[in-house]
Amino acid sequence: MxxxxxxxxxxxxxxxxxxxxxxxxxxxxFSHFQIAEKLARFARKSQFQDPLSIFSEIFDLEKGLINPYERGEISSSQFFEGLKERFDLSLSFDDFVPIWNEIFxxxxxxxxxxxxxxxxxxxxxxxxxxxxxxxxxxxxxxxxxxxxxxxxxxxxxxxxxxxxxxxxxxxxxxxxxxxxxxxxxxxxxxxxxxxxxxxxxxxxxxxxxxxxxxxxxxxxxxxxxxxxxxxxxxxxxx
Known part of the structure; x- marks a missing residue:
C-alpha cells in the first residue's frame, strides 16, 4: 500500500x-481561536483581553473550562455563567451563543x-x-x-x-x-x-x-x- x-x-x-x-x-x-478573539473584546479583566489567555483558559486539553461541558457535567447556561464570571464578560447568553457557534x-x-x-x-x-x-x-x-x-x-x-x-x-x-x-x-x-x-x-x-x-x-x-x-x-x- x-x-x-x-x-x-x-x-x-x-x-x-x-x-x-x-x-x-x-x-x-473550525478554529477555537475565533471564539477567544471575540470573547476578549468583552472581557473586563485586563489579563483576559489577550485572546491567548482566554484560549488557554477555555481550551487547555487538561484543565480547560470546556472539558466538563463536553463531558456533559454542566449545562450550556452553567458553562456560559462560568465563563462570564471567570473573564468578567460584558455580554448576555444570547450574545454569547453566536460567538460560540459560528466557527464552522x-x-x-x-x-x-x-x-x-x-x-x-x-x-x-x-x-x-x-x-x-x-x-x-x-x-x-x-x-x-x-x-x-x-x-x-x-x-x-x-x-x-x-x-x-x-x-x-x-x-x-x-x-x-x-x-x-x-x-x-x-x-x-x-x-x-x-x-x-x-x-x-x-x-x-x-x-x-x-x-x-x-x-x-x-x-x-x-x-x-x-x-x-x-x-x-x-x-x-x-
Whole structure:
C-alpha cells in the first residue's frame, strides 16, 4: 500500500463493516481561536483581553473550562455563567451563543465521501463536542443526518481519548475492532483507537482519505441499512 497507515492493511481478511468519523476538522473545519478573539473584546479583566489567555483558559486539553461541558457535567447556561464570571464578560447568553457557534465550515470533499459510503457500510459519528455546537451543526450541515449513530462526548460522559467513549462506539458497532475504521485528525485519538484494535486513520486531507478507503475495498462491501440512503428509524444518539 502506497504511503498509508500500516494498521489499515489486510482489507480482504477483515473487511470494514463500520466507519467512524470525527466531526471537527474532519467534516467541519473550525478554529477555537475565533471564539477567544471575540470573547476578549468583552472581557473586563485586563489579563483576559489577550485572546491567548482566554484560549488557554477555555481550551487547555487538561484543565480547560470546556472539558466538563463536553463531558456533559454542566449545562450550556452553567458553562456560559462560568465563563462570564471567570473573564468578567460584558455580554448576555444570547450574545454569547453566536460567538460560540459560528466557527464552522464544511469540508465538501469529506461530505461527498460520507455520501458515497451511505448504504455500503454503517456510519458512526464519534465526536468530542457540546450541546450548543452539535445542535448548531446539525441544523446547518445536513450531512450529519446521514450517520446511523451519533456518539457524542457530552452524552457519553467521556471525551476522546478516554477508553469509555471508544467502548461506547464498540458496543454500538457490534463488530470486531479490526472491522471498524476510525478517522480522526488528532494523533492521540488515533493511537487510543489502535490500542483497542480498531483500524484508525490520521486524517490529513480528503484526497488521502479517498485513497485509503479505495485501498480498503469499501466499494466491495455488501450493502446494509436502507437502500435509499436514509438513516434508520433507530435513535441516532447513544
Amino acid at each position: 502506497k504511503g498509508f497507515d500500516r494498521e489499515l492493511e489486510r482489507p480482504r481478511e477483515n473487511p470494514v463493516e463500520v466507519v467512524l468519523f470525527d466531526l471537527g476538522n474532519v467534516i467541519l473545519p 465550515t464544511e469540508n465538501e470533499e469529506v461530505s461527498e465521501v460520507i455520501r458515497s459510503l451511505k448504504g455500503k457500510t454503517r456510519l458512526g459519528l464519534l465526536s468530542n463536542t457540546n450541546p450548543l455546537h452539535f445542535e448548531y451543526a446539525l441544523e446547518r450541515f445536513p450531512v450529519l443526518r446521514l450517520f446511523d449513530r451519533w456518539i457524542l462526548s457530552h452524552e457519553v460522559g467521556a471525551k476522546k481519548p478516554a477508553l469509555e467513549i471508544f467502548q461506547t462506539a464498540l458496543r454500538w458497532a457490534s463488530a470486531l475492532p479490526e472491522r471498524i475504521l476510525f478517522i480522526d485528525d488528532t494523533a492521540g485519538h488515533v493511537e487510543a483507537a489502535r490500542r483497542l484494535g480498531i483500524r484508525a486513520l490520521h486524517f490529513t486531507s480528503a484526497s488521502r482519505l479517498r485513497s485509503s478507503l479505495h485501498d480498503l475495498h469499501l466499494d466491495q462491501i455488501g450493502r446494509s441499512g436502507n437502500a435509499d440512503g436514509n438513516p434508520s428509524d433507530d435513535d441516532h444518539t447513544i
